Amino acid sequence: MAIDNKEVLLEVKNLEVTFNNSRKNKGFRAVKNANFHIYKGETFGLVGESGSGKTTIGRSIMRLNPISDGEIWFNGKRIDGKISNEDKREVIRNIQMIFQDPAASLNERATIDYCVSEGLYNFHLYESEEDREAKVDAALKSVGLLPEHKSRYPHEFSGGQRQRVGIARAMIMEPKFIIADEPISALDVSIRAQVLNLMNKFKEERGLTYMFIAHDLSVVRYFADRIAVIHNGRIVEVAPTDELFKYPLHPYTLSLLQAVPMPDPKIEKAKELVIYDDSIRDFSGEKPILREVSDDHFVFANDRELKEYQEKLNEMKKD
Numbered sequence: 107m108a109i110d111n112k113e114v115l116l117e118v119k120n121l122e123v124t125f126n127n128s129r130k131n132k133g134f135r136a137v138k139n140a141n142f143h144i145y146k147g148e149t150f151g152l153v154g155e156s157g158s159g160k161t162t163i164g165r166s167i168m169r170l171n172p173i174s175d176g177e178i179w180f181n182g183k184r185i186d187g188k189i190s191n192e193d194k195r196e197v198i199r200n201i202q203m204i205f206q207d208p209a210a211s212l213n214e215r216a217t218i219d220y221c222v223s224e225g226l227y228n229f230h231l232y233e234s235e236e237d238r239e240a241k242v243d244a245a246l247k248s249v250g251l252l253p254e255h256k257s258r259y260p261h262e263f264s265g266g267q268r269q270r271v272g273i274a275r276a277m278i279m280e281p282k283f284i285i286a287d288e289p290i291s292a293l294d295v296s297i298r299a300q301v302l303n304l305m306n307k308f309k310e311e312r313g314l315t316y317m318f319i320a321h322d323l324s325v326v327r328y329f330a331d332r333i334a335v336i337h338n339g340r341i342v343e344v345a346p347t348d349e350l351f352k353y354p355l356h357p358y359t360l361s362l363l364q365a366v367p368m369p370d371p372k373i374e375k376a377k378e379l380v381i382y383d384d385s386i387r388d389f390s391g392e393k394p395i396l397r398e399v400s401d402d403h404f405v406f407a408n409d410r411e412l413k414e415y416q417e418k419l420n421e422m423k424k425d
Contacts, residue, residue, distance in 0.1 A: 113145065113146040115146040115282065116179065118141060118143070121166065121178065122135060122137060122140075123137040123174060124174040133174075136159050137166070144315060145331075146313075148332065149309065149331050150316065150332050150334065151319075151326035151330030151347070152320075153320055153322075153362065154337055156321060160320075161288075163336075164285045167201065168197075169194070173186050180197065185197050195229070198229075199281065201285065202279055202281040204272050204284060204286045204289045205272060206287050206291055207292055208265055211272055214261055218260070221271060222245055222256075222275045224275070231279070242256060245274040249274045249304060266301065269290075270304070273301070273305070281314070283315045283316075284317070288321070291321070302329055322366075323366055330347050331347060343355060344396070345403040349403055350403075351363070352422075355403075356406060361380040364377060392408045394406050397412050399415050
């Protein structure tokens with residue numbers, strides 16, 4: 107599938123994810139009618155506060171969470187629900203995940219050699235034991251670790267080093283698409299830039315496509331080509347990164363931007379607190395959906411709000 111001469115690698119259509127509580131016989135909708143697409147070779151940011159449904163979407167794409175409605179398409183194939191074993195293997199091989207907690211995502215009882223090699227073993231992506239070792243050595247070197255580290259265990263490394271092992275484990279599979287679930291939030295500030303630069307290096311060298319999940323807009327601004335803002339399981343705004351920061355439209359996007367700390371104490375002190383409350387918005391009449399306000403800029407709005415957003419956008423662009 108192609109949109110404006112760009113190839114779409116992943117598309118999420120009307121995605122719903124519901125978690126059922128068997129005791130109370132109730133369901134909680136964690137993701138509500140989510141729609142977005144990710145172009146091949148781009149980094150797509152998914153931003154929202156804790157509990158907004160970001161990780162749930164990522165895990166649903168990985169087929170770790172079952173979906174209750176909607177469709178997920180990858181590389182021209184539908185990958186949600188019941189699919190063939192061959193398609194499952196293709197999804198696992200071509201979609202890899204870098205997890206938020208590098209300590210919890212690695213098997214503490216396994217050596218680094220086994221942690222990085224696990225995918226090679228499962229898919230038999232090596233010709234001989236020498237070939238496997240060479241691939242592991244190359245993967246570790248590519249993330250700034252040494253081949254001698256293979257015999258060590260995860261607890262012997264720092265958080266930043268463990269996250270590098272997690273990146274090596276994903277990259278050794280030579281995937282097409284990587285879901286990075288807050289990969290730097292558990293790391294020291296000094297290490298974060300190193301990990302982001304490492305991921306950017308792989309993107310350029312291997313033509314990778316990323317979905318970068320985060321709650322910090324300042325980090326996503328550095329890394330993403332386009333950003334989707336999610337609130338309470340619903341995508342409320344999608345736009346190219348520069349466009350979103352220059353012309354934010356949805357009130358929740360404004361509240362997220364206002365929450366980004368500024369290094370200047372005078373600016374920080376002069377800030378007005380913006381708190382978004384979905385319950386006070388007037389949704390009477392036509393129900394809101396994700397609508398295109400300008401080229402590749404979408405906002406969750408009904409007809410009345412769409413006109414208001416278009417007028418606001420025109421005014422901002424005049425200034």
